[in-house]
Amino acid sequence: xxxxxxxxxxxxxxxxxxxxxxxxxxxxxxxxxxxxxxxxxxxxxxxxxxxxxxxxxxxxxxxxxxxxxxxxxxxxxxxxxxxxxxxxxxxxxxxxxxxxxxxxxxxxxxxxxxxxxxxxxxxxxxxxxxxxxxxxxxxxxxxxxxxxxxxxxxxxxxxxxxxxxxxxxxxxxxxxxxxxxxxxxxxxxxxxxxxxxxxxxxxxxxxxxxxxxxxxxxxxxxxxxxxxxxxxxxxxxxxxxxxxxxxxxxxxxxxxxxxxxxxx
Numbered sequence: 670x671x672x673x674x675x676x677x678x679x680x681x682x683x684x685x686x687x688x689x690x691x692x693x694x695x696x697x698x699x700x701x702x703x704x705x706x707x708x709x710x711x712x713x714x715x716x717x718x719x720x721x722x723x724x725x726x727x728x729x730x731x732x733x734x735x736x737x738x739x740x741x742x743x744x745x746x747x748x749x750x751x752x753x754x755x756x757x758x759x760x761x762x763x764x765x766x767x768x769x770x771x772x773x774x775x776x777x778x779x780x781x782x783x784x785x786x787x788x789x790x791x792x793x794x795x796x797x798x799x800x801x802x803x804x805x806x807x808x809x810x811x812x813x814x815x816x817x818x819x820x821x822x823x824x825x826x827x828x829x830x831x832x833x834x835x836x837x838x839x840x841x842x843x844x845x846x847x848x849x850x851x852x853x854x855x856x857x858x859x860x861x862x863x864x865x866x867x868x869x870x871x872x873x874x875x876x877x878x879x880x881x882x883x884x885x886x887x888x889x890x891x892x893x894x895x896x897x898x899x900x901x902x903x904x905x906x907x908x909x910x911x912x913x914x915x916x917x918x919x920x921x922x923x924x925x926x927x928x929x930x931x932x933x
Contacts, residue, residue: 690912697919710869713737713876719925720879734865737872740807741785743860748815750878751852756823756839763827764838777813784810812853822885829889832899880918888914
């Protein structure tokens with residue numbers, strides 16, 4: 670009897686916490702909508718400005734429509750989208766990739782960072798530094814980092830959240846890399862297109878991925894903060910922490926957009 674009463678109290682507390690989080694999330698979302706660029710795509714551009722410089726010469730465009738993030742970030746987030754979708758359907762794999770795949774991930778990270786550094790220095794000195802960086806090299810190296818990001822985040826999430834997870838690694842086969850590359854090529858046709866509607870569609874996917882990544886990272890943060898690691902078996906049990914993660918992500922976007930507007 671005492672146990673049943675205690676469980677009812679805990680359930681009641683969870684409902685109150687969830688209701689509070691939903692109110693906070695709704696308020697933050699309203700604040701974002703009220704303080705962002707007009708129109709649906711304007712909201713996309715606003716979120717993009719919180720994570721990217723959006724320099725026109727470094728970004729894809731179709732007519733008057735500019736992609737919400739630069740070419741390097743486009744590769745990063747579109748690649749992450751591919752990897753996270755795979756991770757969602759691959760099962761709760763928490764294993765660390767084998768040495769060969771880890772070395773590949775390090776190389777991909779260095780290529781991404783190196784191309785970014787080369788681009789920054791080239792812009793600073795107003796001439797090519799190591800080589801002529803362009804939107805294609807930015808996109809390709811971004812895709813490489815997207816694979817790293819999705820693999821690392823998916824693995825960290827599975828390690829932190831689930832009480833039962835598979836010891837296999839998310840990245841453990843060559844055919845995964847080939848499939849990833851093929852999908853990247855297909856998606857690239859959307860960002861290289863002259864049709865604004867396709868560019869915008871890719872932009873929506875990109876910003877959805879931005880919000881998803883930030884929300885998942887904060888979800889992990891709140892789970893660790895409240896010492897609830899490895900205590901979940903179903904997605905519905907995560908609703909409070911996912912809501913907290915999303916609310917924190919929207920708060921971060923608002924803060925960064927506000928800071929950028931004041932700086933600019």
